[in-house]
Amino acid sequence: MTTQNDHTNDNTDVGTGIRLVVLDMAGTTVADGGLVEEAFAAAARHLGAEPDGMLDYVRATMGESKISVFRHLFGEETKAQAANKAFEAAYAELVDGGRVEALPGARETIEELRGRGLAVVLTTGFARTTQDAILAALGWQDLVPLTLCPADAGGRGRPYPDMVLTAFLRTAAADDVRQIAVVGDTSYDMLSGVRAGAGLVAGVLTGAHDADALRTAGAGRVLDSVAQLPDLLA
DSSP: OOOTTTOSOTTTTTTTTTOOEEEEETTTTOOTHHHOOOOOHHHHHTTTTGGGGHHHHHHTTTTTTTHHHHHHHHHHHHHHHHHHHHHHHHHHHHHHHHHOOEETTTTHHHHHHHTTTOOEEEEEEEHHOOOOHHHHHHHHTTTSSSSEOOOGTTTTOOOEEEEEEEHHHHHHHOOSSEEEEEEEESSHHHHHHHHHTTTTTEEEESSSOOHHHHTTTTEEESSSSGHHHHHHOO
């Protein structure tokens, strides 16, 4: 089912004037396949905690900076940092094991948008080491000039607008935040775009959250996948 035109927040003249596209990674351009939950469970057990009772919160906060999630769940900063370190190690092991792949049409979408002269930035809630491992596993190290993680934006990840605004400032591709498109698969992706004042906030149905959750968080458009984005921006 194509849901491009089924929306609650009207991004008038979608695509008009967009110069910068800020794309999420896991669940939007990169297939997650349950890896986040698997790595989280390993991290929780590393700290002697039972993960089952925590997974609902993990699912609800997909897209958020992982250290922020662990701070909420474990309280103490020392425990949160230890959990985050264990999570990153577990996720890296899964990546090294060949468990990560691009979503269909993702690379082609990025190449097409860049070919039109748009700036494209890839963002994540993971730490830089994990983001770099994913990019290397996919052969995407040179796909875009700029990739961002929360640490690159002062430490605050989604739902804060910091990564979107950092992309805006560092690329200098747009004159106005309304020339930014933010695309992701989670409610927090949508909130970050809304809070940044992006002209287009679009959700995709290839990741963590469903269409209703994306719209409630501010999605102006909901797409089946990122492969539909070039047509939306045409």
